[in-house]
Amino acid sequence: MRYDDSERAREVAERANALMEEVVLPIERERAGGMAVSSGTITELREAAREYDVYAPQIPEEYGGMGLSFRDSLPAFEEAGRSLLGQVAMRVDAPDEGNMHLLELAGDDLQKETYLEPLVQGEIKSGFSMTEPMQGAGSDPKMIQTTAERDGDEWVIDGHKWWTTQGVEADVLIVLARTDPEAHPYEGCSLFLVPADADGVEVIRDVPHMGGGNRGASHAEIRYENVRVPEEHLLGELNEGFTHAQERLGPARLTHCMRYSGMAQRSLDIAKAYISEREGFDSTLSDKQSLRHRIADAETRLHMARTGIRDAADRIAAGDEARVPVSMCKVFTANVTQDAIDLAVQCCGANGIGKDLPLSDFYESVRQFRIVDGADEVHRRVIARAAFEDVPEEELEPLTRFGNPNRERRGGH
Numbered sequence: 001m002r003y004d005d006s007e008r009a010r011e012v013a014e015r016a017n018a019l020m021e022e023v024v025l026p027i028e029r030e031r032a033g034g035m036a037v038s039s040g041t042i043t044e045l046r047e048a049a050r051e052y053d054v055y056a057p058q059i060p061e062e063y064g065g066m067g068l069s070f071r072d073s074l075p076a077f078e079e080a081g082r083s084l085l086g087q088v089a090m091r092v093d094a095p096d097e098g099n100m101h102l103l104e105l106a107g108d109d110l111q112k113e114t115y116l117e118p119l120v121q122g123e124i125k126s127g128f129s130m131t132e133p134m135q136g137a138g139s140d141p142k143m144i145q146t147t148a149e150r151d152g153d154e155w156v157i158d159g160h161k162w163w164t165t166q167g168v169e170a171d172v173l174i175v176l177a178r179t180d181p182e183a184h185p186y187e188g189c190s191l192f193l194v195p196a197d198a199d200g201v202e203v204i205r206d207v208p209h210m211g212g213g214n215r216g217a218s219h220a221e222i223r224y225e226n227v228r229v230p231e232e233h234l235l236g237e238l239n240e241g242f243t244h245a246q247e248r249l250g251p252a253r254l255t256h257c258m259r260y261s262g263m264a265q266r267s268l269d270i271a272k273a274y275i276s277e278r279e280g281f282d283s284t285l286s287d288k289q290s291l292r293h294r295i296a297d298a299e300t301r302l303h304m305a306r307t308g309i310r311d312a313a314d315r316i317a318a319g320d321e322a323r324v325p326v327s328m329c330k331v332f333t334a335n336v337t338q339d340a341i342d343l344a345v346q347c348c349g350a351n352g353i354g355k356d357l358p359l360s361d362f363y364e365s366v367r368q369f370r371i372v373d374g375a376d377e378v379h380r381r382v383i384a385r386a387a388f389e390d391v392p393e394e395e396l397e398p399l400t401r402f403g404n405p406n407r408e409r410r411g412g413h
Helices: 007-030 039-051 070-080 082-091 096-106 109-121 241-276 287-318 323-348 359-370 378-385
Strands: 126-129 147-151 152-167 172-178 189-195 201-206 219-228
Touching: 007 039, 007 070, 007 082, 039 082, 070 082, 070 287, 082 359, 096 109, 096 126, 096 147, 096 241, 152 172, 152 189, 172 201, 172 241, 189 219, 189 323, 241 287, 241 323, 241 359, 287 359, 323 359, 323 378
Parallel strands: 126 172
Antiparallel strands: 147 152, 147 172, 152 219, 172 189, 201 219
């Protein structure tokens, strides 16, 4: 399919495709399935991405990126998503990608110099510490329990977070905490930059979880006990933490969609190649109408997802928050990609659940997509709320009500 992408976006995506075909996928195929990637391999991949001129396309040039607009970056994200290693190579991997965007938007000059530039170069790692255990913030972020109290020229943070992606490896943590207990949480929380080695930061464990694949990313449980950070570690405006978090999450949801749509497309490509060669019951599997129709449906739905993502990105580029279109894209794409990868696994049979092909790793990775950055149910709630905001009651005027005969509609023959 050819989408309404700019010429520059297509050029960068073509180079990204070349990087994937010539460097990333060959390295992936040489590795044993499920094997964690080494730091040396990551360095090699990132050097290759720089050589192909596709490294950090979404980051302004002054911070070490390519300076593409958010909209123009999306096709490259999709190419990167075709392998779990591609995202790391091009420095479009979560959570650092979203955290870099947040630092770019809300950080001051010193914060950008201290954290953003090293993040872009891959010299440090970050975590976004927002989700809390039971009784705390999860799908309903208003339930946040972590606090930050001012003490002179410092902030003292106390709380309990978990599912902080890359939290075990992180050098810096972006922590959401309540700073005004009297205000509504949406108007009384702030973000803080907390060095992972600060006194009182305790990484309790890497929560055992599905997926991770050859990236081996952690999801950390972290306690913050009397953690002190200076005033200048406040990220963005005081009590505007949720506003800044939304500025991060909106675009991040779309970049997630593009990465996973690339994964879905590669899964379908693998499935098509496999069933075109595999024979059973007197013909290749690709000749079986039921499989052909299921592949056709998956390709159709994936195309619809890609189109919707670009529409939402255009709205964001035009200055619209696009909250409802983003929610539509997130919930639809998450289910489309999960179904496509599941279909690919089924098509490949035992080779689908084996580790010689990447489908098993993809399958483990994609299930989280319906939960992270907002569960399906949360996004459907956003969509439904907008759908019922202005119900056209006049459409029901022709109906007859009990005890109120509609005498003006007397049809007949």
